[in-house]
Amino acid sequence: xxxxxxxxxxxxxxxxxxxxxxxxxxxxxxxxxxxxxxxxxxxxxxxxxxxxxxxxxxxxxxxxxxxxxxxxxxxxxxxxxxxxxxxxxxxxxxxxxxxxxxxxxxxxxxxxxxxxxxxxxxxxxxxxxxxxxxxxxxxxxxxxxxxxxxxxxxxxxxxxxxxxxxxxxxxxxxxxxxxxxxxxxxxxxxxxxxxxxxx
Numbered sequence: 001x002x003x004x005x006x007x008x009x010x011x012x013x014x015x016x017x018x019x020x021x022x023x024x025x026x027x028x029x030x031x032x033x034x035x036x037x038x039x040x041x042x043x044x045x046x047x048x049x050x051x052x053x054x055x056x057x058x059x060x061x062x063x064x065x066x067x068x069x070x071x072x073x074x075x076x077x078x079x080x081x082x083x084x085x086x087x088x089x090x091x092x093x094x095x096x097x098x099x100x101x102x103x104x105x106x107x108x109x110x111x112x113x114x115x116x117x118x119x120x121x122x123x124x125x126x127x128x129x130x131x132x133x134x135x136x137x138x139x140x141x142x143x144x145x146x147x148x149x150x151x152x153x154x155x156x157x158x159x160x161x162x163x164x165x166x167x168x169x170x171x172x173x174x175x176x177x178x179x180x181x182x183x184x185x186x187x188x189x190x191x192x193x194x195x196x197x198x199x
Contacts, residue, residue: 098148
């Protein structure tokens, strides 16, 4: 079974746009996905990136034009300026880590629901009630928000170090078993071509 290391940030609209397509591709190829949420605000200064507020205005303008365009392209709702963004991404990331460790539910579904909560439904995904509802909806024990706190925090920090060491510089970012790297929601199709042996 192929394995894909999936590095992503819960602050990333591009991870939101990639989610359903990536999950379909992984399932189609029977790939095992290792989910690695990380702190992108800590990654940027270590890999040459910059938070949105610190980017040149031309980059901000392009993002504001392209994000809605990409959302229309894949038929997904998107609020360009969510009410609760940027938020503290750690609580939802910890819950995802705890859920992946516990097993028994749909981790990909959990991630996408939380990202959709932020980018399309005006919910604060740093809030305990929102996270618990997403856990329950995707087959996990809502109490993972409490019991998984310690392991979640440790793994979240470790994921950042792994990301830097692996050459990750943005979100979403996939690394296949044979070391091929794919960055951005617009490279999901390239990832599938690679898994198919066509690229």
